[in-house]
Amino acid sequence: MSAMPFAFDSIDSFSPEDSPPGTKIVYRKQITTLIDGREIGFSILVARGQKDGKTLVVCAGIHGDEYEGIVAIQECFRELDPAQIRGTLIAVPIVNEPAFFAHRRESPIDEKNLASVFPGHSDGTVSEQIAYHLTHSILKHGDLFIDLHSAGTYYTLKPWVGYSVKGGRIQQIQREAAIAFGFDLIWGSAFMPGRSISGSYLYEVPTLHVEMRGSGLCRREDVEQLKHGIQRVMSYLKMLKGDFQRTLPPYFRENDQGDEGRLQIEHLSKHDGLFLPHVSLWEHVEAGQRIGCIYSPEGDSLQVVHAEHSGRIVVLRTCPSVVQGDFLVTVIRL
């Protein structure tokens, strides 16, 4: 069944029940019009099963230079047969179109990081308005929300499924769903205000964020991994028939203390220059170990970068040019 484009412009009127059972419909959410006439909004893909069941919300493209999740959503939606599912999949493949069409992490319109302004404001900047409408017209419908990210243009990372560690029912669902996703690394970390979770938690929606390899690429195997993960979580939610992981993966860390999970705060460049790593992704390093070097434009060594603590290289800068303050690697305590 092909998706039928369907114009749509009022947040209050959106409900998954607007889609008849057994259909796939594409809605367009218009948010605002810029002074140059450009329309700002996002597209919503809704696959409603023949039978009632849970609602899974999946989003990608909150950062404009992270592509794997966008393609995974498009392909999952295209391949889904609503006759075969229970409940409803609501997916927004590109939340932040201004950033996407600028090939950038942040929006070129207000220079804001969309993952720092949730739950947004109805009368705020463009990014704040996008966050507001995603929160109150999309995220609120979820029994579970999955936010797909990747390392972006300048980094690569070891793929993981993450969540904010918290207590009670939400935590149990998050952990079970993260396990079901099927990756070999789960990283539960501290709550960070401003991310999409500041929207989904307003409605007490359990939330996963998934990170892929990035480097500005969209590798076929990464897209497939994400698609399988989404399908396994749908099976966990009893939306699809199929198997899913039930036991902890080989790499599992849950810690909500301090800045755990905040990637950009360690191993910073002290200079403008050229960074060459001496380590590989997922390599184990000891505290104090030399992990890279910053060179001047003339090739002189400006800074030897040492591991600030022991663990594995979970994020690694792949773009050699750096400016002072750029983070170079993140080490997970595993």
Ligand SMILES: [Zn+2]
């Ligand atoms: Zn991201």
